[in-house]
Amino acid sequence: QADADNDVNPLDQVSYSNINPNTQTIYIRLEYGVTGCYETTTLDLIVNPIPTFVAITDYELCDYNNPGDLVEQFDLTIKDTEIINGQNATISYYETQVDAENGTNPIVGLYTNTSTPQTIYVQLQDNTNACIAVGSFNIIVNELPAVTPVTPLEECDDDNDGFAEFTLEDKNAEVLNGQTGMTVSYYETQADADNATNPLISPYTNIVVNTQAVYIRIENDTTGCYSTNTMDLVVNPLPIITPVTPLEVCDDDNDGFGVFELGLKNTEALGGQVGINVTYHETQADADSGANALDQVSYSNINPNTQTIFIRLEDAATGCYDTTTL
Helix, strand or coil: CHHHHHCCCCCCCCCCCCCCCCEEEEEEEEECCCCCCEEEEEEEEECCCCCCCCCCCCEEEECCCCCCCCCCEECHHHHHHHHHCCCCEEEEEECCHHHHHHCCCCCCCCEECCCCCEEEEEEEEECCCCCEEEEEEEEEEECCCCCCCCCCEEEECCCCCCCCEECHHHHHHHHHCCCCCEEEEEECCHHHHHHCCCCCCCCEECCCCCEEEEEEEEEECCCCCEEEEEEEEEEECCCCCCCCCCCCCCCCCCCCCCEECHHHHHHHHHCCCCCEEEEEECCHHHHHHCCCCCCCCCEECCCCCCCCCEEEEEECCCCCEEEEEC
């Protein structure tokens, strides 16, 4: 007031910074140029707070619409609550910082990204004092896990009923095809695979006889984006076992031992089947494992007079086998 009365220390009328925070009173002198008479009044300078931003999280979508183009539609308004954060403010979105600062060309409705990641700018305007603040966040379209054809998972039908137990995880490596950071799960329906509900637990027994399609979900552990695929569970039949009559030779030296041509029994053991490999073994364990196959042209018995050997019939295509005795 003293400066105003004495007309000293006038303030810069173009650029003056307040020296008291938030609110400061300054004094105005109005002086009549002819007489020098003056009067004074006051002016309050008020610094209004601008809206504040918390750290804005990125807005991410999965590339479900036309996978591979990395273009999706974003509903930016779902970020409103997070960004306003309880303030009495109005929000609008822009493609550029200049537009956000000037309040021009706001984005209206669903927004289709032009790149990924892409920066979106936000203007927050205080509804009380009209002060604005500008912030930004990224919109991102995440790729889906890659999908490649999966060969059937096959098991042998040990009891010829068309059902078997499957270890589904045996196919994980083939499903992923080198991808990492992914989780693989299996389902009976496409809906379950899409919703990640009712995953199948190994060992899993098929519910459709002989062949059943199951659905695979491949989910990115970081983004949550997923793809689905299908795989057939196949129950392969065992070779058909037919009774095999004894193979006999004459004992020329009465020692109880002879030389047998085991291969003579192949046709009888096959019973007309094709694509089946026949091998002969001294023990059931060898027949089950396929180990230590005997010479089919010239085999000498190791037990005198009578010996039981074991025949393995193995499907050359599936590896399924069954055994019988001779």
